[in-house]
């Protein structure tokens with residue numbers, strides 16, 4: 057069967073895929089197995105500037121200027137007001153970004169990759185440029201075969217949605233609750249997302265999450281969970297670009313993957329647009345994207361070491377560390393810097409909208 061030809065194909069229409077696609081002009085195909093914004097897998101917490109800069113501020117459900125880290129011995133509250141955090145509505149956020157894309161969206165799953173074409177239930181599609189934004193499953197990079205999550209590279213998170221208000225944004229570090237992982241409550245307007253994450257990719261978290269909820273008298277209305285990477289993977293594989301969780305860009309320790317997916321997605325999208333316009337060759341584009349991601353390897357390594365510390369150090373050491381990190385003048389030195397990573401250039405955002 058002959059393949060329908062596009063200028064570029066983006067597989068996955070969540071944070072990474074939409075970050076790429078909104079930069080693209082030309083005959084572009086955006087594929088996802090689900091409707092855009094219909095399958096939420098995360099707590100949707102990110103710095104407030106992210107939805108604001110991307111023109112989807114209407115998706116914000118709640119703004120957070122405080123974060124409390126709780127350990128069995130003590131609680132430490134961080135003042136985030138220098139760069140406030142927020143929780144947002146996944147569907148509104150993604151559909152807002154989709155409205156900024158000129159790509160053709162097609163709801164279909166990629167089931168294989170063959171001679172430069174992606175195979176789907178809707179047929180074969182080919183393009184000189186293919187970007188894998190399919191999340192941890194890495195559907196394209198793996199030739200349509202789902203990734204087998206390996207401990208040490210993949211974490212696992214399980215979340216409950218609950219009609220809970222009045223709690224602040226908080227993380228729990230308590231080995232009695234979860235070994236080598238953390239718990240969280242992310243308030244999001246009329247509801248909260250209450251979750252547990254295992255840094256070692258343990259996926260049977262339901263009994264522990266049920267205990268976490270029942271100890272606090274919280275009734276869950278639904279559950280969702282999945283894997284996410286905690287190590288950078290290859291950003292290019294052969295002629296393919298990979299962005300977001302497909303390239304292991306979710307940050308270790310904090311499990312923040314939305315910002316990197318959008319940031320690297322935007323930067324990858326700009327390079328791909330140059331390739332489409334013939335201003336850059338595909339080979340040079342791949343090399344530039346590899347170099348860009350490579351510039352962040354050191355920062356990811358530091359977070360990886362911090363994650364190892366959280367996993368293996370006695371909890372009281374980590375509590376002492378979090379307490380120090382919350383104090384003046386330490387906090388103003390790292391929080392604005394960390395929380396501004398990936399800050400999008402407003403001029404490029406304006407050109408994309």
Ligand SMILES: Cc1cc2nc3c(=O)[nH]c(=O)nc-3n(C[C@H](O)[C@H](O)[C@H](O)COP(=O)(O)OP(=O)(O)OC[C@H]3O[C@@H](n4cnc5c(N)ncnc54)[C@H](O)[C@@H]3O)c2cc1C
Pocket residue numbers: 067068069070071072073087088089090095097098099100101102164165166167189190191192193195212213214215251280281282283284299300301302306311312313314315317
């Ligand atoms: C429980 C939990 C809570 C989290 N909370 C946060 C948080 O609060 N803040 C934060 O920054 N990060 C959070 N993360 C991490 C964050 O969710 C991910 O890093 C982020 O979603 C990565 O975005 P992505 O676009 O790369 O991949 P995804 O969001 O996973 O999107 C991949 C897309 O590809 C599609 N797809 C997959 N396979 C195929 C296929 N074969 N064919 C077609 N389409 C396909 C999927 O349908 C999906 O739409 C959390 C993760 C978990 C598990």
